[in-house]
Amino acid sequence: MDKPSFFQDVYEVARLIPNGRVTSYGAIAAYLGAKGSARMVGWAMNGCPPDVPAHRVVNRVGLLTGKHHFSNPNRMQELLESENISVIEDEIQNFNKHFWDPIVELGF
DNA sequence: AACGTGACACAGC
């Protein structure tokens, strides 16, 4: 039994990210009501279970800042490109178009 | 209970 922690909520939202879409740490934090805890979201991914597509979560500018934390730094870009998302120099192209806002999509 | 940490975000230059 896991106690309801901020991390658990982050994983839940991250799992809801549709295929071919990406979101930012701040968006998830804001959806959880902890807008100022954007850093926490990233830290939460440190223990991200395999069900959580952490590769779909990037910073607000579309940079794959957390790619370095994957088994292989290149794996993150590979997964994104596999979902029809263009990634050049660790930066997601048309980030605004691929951006998935849980507050809007899930309807807070 | 306190200090340090952390894959960010925002304001100022």
Place this chain on the structure above:
DNA sequence: AGCTGTGCCACGT
């Protein structure tokens, strides 16, 4: 994506 500095909140020890 301009770059640098500061603030932020929740978790781990």
